[in-house]
Amino acid sequence: MAGNPIMFSARQQMYRVSLIFLLSVLLCWSTGCVERYFPDEDNLKTGTLVINAHLTNKPGKKVIEISRSVTLLYPSADPVSGSFAEVIREDGEIKEFMENRPGFYESDMDADFLQIGMSYMLHVITPDGNEYESEFDQLRPVPEIDSIYYQVETNSFASESDSMEGIRFYIDFTYSDEDYKYMRWDVVETYEFHNPDMEGFMLDVDFRFKPLTDTNNYKVCYITKELSEIHSMSLGYLDLGIYIKKPFAFVPNNQMEQKLKHKYSLLVRQYSMGEAAFHYWNELKKTSQEQGWLFDQQPALLRSNILKVNDEEEMVLGFFSMSSIVEKRAFATQPEGLDMSLYEWYCFPTPKGPPGPVTRSDLPIFYGRAWRDGESVQAQVNRHCVDCRFYNNSTHIKPDFW
Numbered sequence: 001m002a003g004n005p006i007m008f009s010a011r012q013q014m015y016r017v018s019l020i021f022l023l024s025v026l027l028c029w030s031t032g033c034v035e036r037y038f039p040d041e042d043n044l045k046t047g048t049l050v051i052n053a054h055l056t057n058k059p060g061k062k063v064i065e066i067s068r069s070v071t072l073l074y075p076s077a078d079p080v081s082g083s084f085a086e087v088i089r090e091d092g093e094i095k096e097f098m099e100n101r102p103g104f105y106e107s108d109m110d111a112d113f114l115q116i117g118m119s120y121m122l123h124v125i126t127p128d129g130n131e132y133e134s135e136f137d138q139l140r141p142v143p144e145i146d147s148i149y150y151q152v153e154t155n156s157f158a159s160e161s162d163s164m165e166g167i168r169f170y171i172d173f174t175y176s177d178e179d180y181k182y183m184r185w186d187v188v189e190t191y192e193f194h195n196p197d198m199e200g201f202m203l204d205v206d207f208r209f210k211p212l213t214d215t216n217n218y219k220v221c222y223i224t225k226e227l228s229e230i231h232s233m234s235l236g237y238l239d240l241g242i243y244i245k246k247p248f249a250f251v252p253n254n255q256m257e258q259k260l261k262h263k264y265s266l267l268v269r270q271y272s273m274g275e276a277a278f279h280y281w282n283e284l285k286k287t288s289q290e291q292g293w294l295f296d297q298q299p300a301l302l303r304s305n306i307l308k309v310n311d312e313e314e315m316v317l318g319f320f321s322m323s324s325i326v327e328k329r330a331f332a333t334q335p336e337g338l339d340m341s342l343y344e345w346y347c348f349p350t351p352k353g354p355p356g357p358v359t360r361s362d363l364p365i366f367y368g369r370a371w372r373d374g375e376s377v378q379a380q381v382n383r384h385c386v387d388c389r390f391y392n393n394s395t396h397i398k399p400d401f402w
Contacts, residue, residue: 051320085122132306173243187231191264
């Protein structure tokens with residue numbers, strides 16, 4: 001409902017504000033470290049500085065993003081160029097970040113700089129001369145992922161009739177050190193996708209009808225996506241020992257998606273972090289889950305651990321954190337017990353009546369020709385149906401780990 005303000009009656013508005021206030025009080029009481037900010041309509045403003053820097057102990061390129069919000073209600077980024085950014089270690093060692101593209105600042109960090117047990121802070125000077133600093137954050141140890149595995153499950157959605165079979169991945173790890181009692185995970189999926197076996201053609205910009213060459217008619221691709229679900233956990237209530245069956249997102253056996261038809265891979269990245277970073281990610285998780293309910297019109301904005309040096313009251317969004325990381329990958333190849341048949345009409349060239357007039361701006365147009373019941377059928381299709389590289393996040397290049 002972007003761009004369509006909702007008018008509330010005085011009673012509705014009072015109730016809404018009271019409920020938000022109550023939830024805010026409960027939240028502050030329960031977490032204490034990260035404060036949610038619920039802006040009134042009159043206080044929404046553009047130009048709020050946003051700094052995100054979530055760095056790990058894995059040597060290599062690190063990125064700091066600096067931008068200004070175009071709007072707080074429906075955030076989008078306006079990159080800030082020309083800033084000075086550096087990360088300072090507690091012993092005075094410094095790594096400066098250079099701008100690689102508008103709003104993105106990069107630095108190569110080696111293992112000598114990224115040391116477990118040391119604390120780090122972020123220092124930024126924006127082009128207008130304003131100075132910002134984060135709190136120090138310690139780089140803590142992280143446990144290894146002992147194992148990663150999947151189970152075939154049935155997941156019910158709105159009702160039992162909406163249930164679908166699929167798989168869910170789990171990990172086991174050993175909690176043996178209280179230094180890493182706050183954990184976070186993110187996951188990246190990769191799966192093999194096959195287009196229907198049909199001939200491909202195109203009506204090119206020169207109005208000539210041509211068969212597609214092999215380099216424009218890829219039928220096997222690999223789709224990689226970082227899943228958006230946030231996973232975080234406090235281990236403080238657990239006894240030291242092995243933690244088993246930490247669950248991750250359900251992977252449905254959807255015939256059109258083909259995620260489980262050929263080969264599926266899940267990469268799990270496991271992070272240790274400090275208490276402030278844990279509360280930040282945990283509240284971000286809650287906020288994302290609440291979208292669609294109370295906070296549709298008033299999203300919760302999380303206070304940052306980055307402050308303006310001479311004005312701590314200025315609102316800054318984003319967060320600086322240092323985390324140790326380990327990762328582990330698992331594969332699922334046609335899991336037993338699942339129906340691996342394909343949706344036979346997927347991308348099938350189905351004639352839709354006489355074509356209308358075609359202008360140069362409509363070109364190129366793509367066509368597929370397939371056989372059914374002994375007869376040849378040819379019709380216009382979407383480009384991804386004859387070249388699988390045009391699916392989102394897709395490539396014809398087989399990953400090294402495949």
